[in-house]
Amino acid sequence: MRAHLVAYEPDLERVCAAAMRSCYSPHPGYELFTHTNPDRTLEGEKVFDSERISGLLRRALELGHYDILEHNSITWLAEAKEEEILSLLNSSKFFETSRLDEGSWLITTNLRVLVELARNNTQSSLTKELVSSLTIAAPNVSSVLSAEAKELGSR
Structure with a gap:
C-alpha cells in the first residue's frame, strides 16, 4: 500500500494557530495570521512567528482544543x-x-x-x-x- x-493548505499550521489565538484576542484571525512584522504593533499581541505558532499548536494539543485543527x-x-x-x-x-x-x-x-x-x-x-x-x-x-x-x- x-x-x-x-x-x-499553504501555511496550514499558521491558519490553525491564528484560529486558536483569535478565540482569546480582540483581533480577527486574518490580522493575527498576517502579523509577521516586528516593527508593526498589534495591541496585546506578539509577532506571529514560527515560535509563536509552534507554542500555540503545542498548547492546543495539550488542551485537546482540536476544533482549530479543522x-x-x-x-x-x-x-x-x-x-x-x-x-x-x-x-x-x-x-x-x-x-x-x-x-x-x-x-x-x-x-x-x-x-x-x-x-x-x-x-x-x-x-x-x-x-x-x-x-x-x-x-x-x-x-x-x-x-x-x-x-x-x-x-
Missing part, C-alpha cells in the same frame, strides 16, 4: 484495497474518498482527523502512512505527536 501526499484540508493519492478504504471511512466520518480506478483512491481530510488517528493506538498501515505525512504538512504538530509517542513508549 502506498499513500502520496498531493495537496495541503481549518484546512489534506489530500493524498493512495493505492489501497476497497476493504482498507472502508476501514479508513469507519475510523472517521470526516474522510472523503473518490475512487479513481481499481485500487487507486483520492483521500481528503483535515488535520484534526490525522491527530486523532495518530493518538489512536490501533492504526492500520494506511492510516500510519497518512499520519506520517504530517512531517511535511504540519511539522510542529508532527513533532508534538512524536514526542508523545516516545514518552508513552518509555513508560
